[in-house]
Amino acid sequence: MIFGRREHADEPSAAAWLVVGLGNPGKEYERNRHNVGFRVVDELARRCEVRFDQKKSQGKLAVGRREGEPLYLLKPQTFVNLSGRSVAPVARYYKVPVERLLVVCDDIDLPFARIRIRPEGSSGGHNGLKSIMESLGNRQDFPRIRVGVGRPPHVREAVVEHVLEDFSPSEEEALGSVITDAADAVTLILDGDIDRAMDTYNRKRTEA
8 A cells, every 4th residue: 555645635536435443532541541542643644754744624624635546534633432523524624434443442342452443334332433323313334443451340430531541651652563463454455455454453362
């Protein structure tokens, strides 16, 4: 895949992809577990040599290209639970079909560093995914990459506290390779090889 900058950012294309990383805006949340989706799309922007220098529908947008076609990277600024308020308008504006929307988010039901890729499915209890699905008319048929952030006790207060905590120093040290893997998985999906992405990354770190 060839990444790069994109001219004529507002020009719709049937071959465009919209990749969304979920997280909360603001410096205080930057290193939280809940913000791992932001960090994956930050890595994609680095590879594309583009910046999140556009504001669009309550989100920060970076526009690149892949093999000449638009690649839109979005970080909703609505807070995670309201992500759909940003995602759906951006997808409509650029005429990106639901099946070419790819969402990257955290998952408390996966051990830290595990990655799980699915071509479609329910929200699995993730409020950000739920918001996106509702904003798309209850559509579930878009791929998603979940990044494990560890399993807290399943008490609501404990879950909220867990996802809004920073990664531990040891987790932070290991996180770089996890983000690299997630970004590599995005690349495979954009190339039309989600089966290979699932086979490669859903099996990785099984001892984590």
